[in-house]
Amino acid sequence: xxxxxxxxxxxxxxxxxxxxxxxxxxxxxxxxxxxxxxxxxxxxxxxxxxxxxxxxxxxxxxxxxxxxxxxxxxxxxxxxxxxxxxxxxxxxxxxxxxxxxxxxxxxxxxxxxxxxxxxxxxxxxxxxxxxxxxxxxxxxxxxxxxxxxxxxxxxxxxxxxxxxxxxxxxxxxxxxxxxxxxxxxxxxxxxxxxxxxxxxxxxxxxxxxxxxxxxxxxxxxxxxxxxxxxxxxxxxxxxxxxxxxxxxxxxxxxx
Numbered sequence: 001x002x003x004x005x006x007x008x009x010x011x012x013x014x015x016x017x018x019x020x021x022x023x024x025x026x027x028x029x030x031x032x033x034x035x036x037x038x039x040x041x042x043x044x045x046x047x048x049x050x051x052x053x054x055x056x057x058x059x060x061x062x063x064x065x066x067x068x069x070x071x072x073x074x075x076x077x078x079x080x081x082x083x084x085x086x087x088x089x090x091x092x093x094x095x096x097x098x099x100x101x102x103x104x105x106x107x108x109x110x111x112x113x114x115x116x117x118x119x120x121x122x123x124x125x126x127x128x129x130x131x132x133x134x135x136x137x138x139x140x141x142x143x144x145x146x147x148x149x150x151x152x153x154x155x156x157x158x159x160x161x162x163x164x165x166x167x168x169x170x171x172x173x174x175x176x177x178x179x180x181x182x183x184x185x186x187x188x189x190x191x192x193x194x195x196x197x198x199x200x201x202x203x204x205x206x207x208x209x210x211x212x213x214x215x216x217x218x219x220x221x222x223x224x225x226x227x228x229x230x231x232x233x234x235x236x237x238x239x240x241x242x243x244x245x246x247x248x249x250x251x252x253x254x255x
Contacts, residue, residue, distance in 0.1 A: 003240075003247040005031030008187040010246070011180065013038045013196045015170075022190070022239055029243055034186050036177050037170055038199035043072035044142070044166045045079070052137065052162045053080050059160070060134035062087070063148060064110075065095045065119060069139040070102035072164040095122050096237060117237035118218050119147035132157050141165045143195050145218070167195050174203045181207055188213050188232075188246055192239070194222035201226045211249075213242050 009032045012019045016037040023033035053076060056062075064070050077084070087108060094100040094110035096117030103110055112130070114122040135158040138148055142163055152159045180186060181204055191197045192215045200206075206227040214220040216237035223231050232249055234241030 003029045003244050004250070005029045005243065005246060006250055007032055008246065008250060009034055009185060011036060011186040011189040013190060013200060014192045015039045015041045018192075022192075025239055025243060029247070031243075031246075034180065036173050036180065038173055038177070038196055038203065039193075040168045040170045041068055041141075042166050042168075043075055044164055045076060046163055049076055049162050049164060050080055052160055053077055053082050056082065056086055056090070056137070058135060059090060059137040060132055061091045061093055061111075061130075061136045063093045063122075063136060063138045064099050064103065065122070065138075065140065065144060065148070067099050067102035068141060068165045070094075070099060070106070073139045073162065074106050076164055093122070093126065095119065098238065116216075118216055119145055120218075123148055123151040127151065127155055135159055137162060139164055141167055143167045145194075169199045169202055171203070178204050181210075187211070190242060191215065191219050191223060192242075194219050197222045197226055197228075213246055215239070215242055 005026060007030060010026050011034045012022045012026070013036055014022060019035045019037045023035055026033040064073070084107065091111040092103060092108055093112040094103055096113065100110045100113055112126060114125045136152065138159055138161045140161055140163050149159065149161065188211050189200070190213045191200070197219060211230040211232060212223055212228050213232045213234070214223055215234055217233060220231055220233040232245050234245045
């Protein structure tokens with residue numbers, strides 16, 4: 001089915017650089033994007049990351065659960081002069097196609113991508129398919145969920161975590177967000193992670209009449225927990241999936 005947003009106004013809450021790409025798609029499908037980036041994402045260099053990268057040979061698999069993780073990880077690898085040839089001998093896992101594409105940008109191909117783009121499915125499908133003898137490296141952010149560490153621990157799989165980026169709230173957007181809510185100048189608010197939901201609620205009260213669109217079930221669950229009642233969730237956990245979800249909703253409303 002083709003996507004048409006019928007000039008509906010879509011509030012985009014993700015980080016600024018990522019919001020620009022989202023806005024381009026909204027425009028391409030006939031919608032009107034309103035960017036209010038509620039998150040800041042910064043690469044992070046912890047002392048243990050240097051140790052991990054210097055000993056990266058010990059890991060059988062490297063797990064990436066976001067494109068941010070991919071980008072920041074390879075920035076650190078370059079900083080510490082780790083030869084990329086080392087990673088060609090590693091098996092790489094990506095949580096979804098966006099993370100997989102980020103790996104391709106660095107010249108790598110994911111050996112494993114789950115059928116549903118979230119950590120729960122990533123854990124269950126990986127554990128049902130592979131036997132692991134050496135440790136796994138989890139590349140994460142400061143707000144990453146603990147699904148993979150918990151499941152690996154349950155199954156006796158050794159792992160290390162490299163926290164390579166930090167997500168924080170962009171409080172500079174508080175006044176702009178509240179002004180938009182007061183003026184009621186949008187039709188849908190989009191959430192691409194639980195962190196975007198949390199940032200939204202941190203900066204304002206949850207509007208009773210707003211329809212939010214979530215990228216997946218994990219984000220949907222967090223939106224529900226924090227008080228949203230009108231929630232649309234993409235079947236495919238991607239930006240295009242979210243926009244198709246909006247398009248279908250508009251078509252049903254008009255019908």
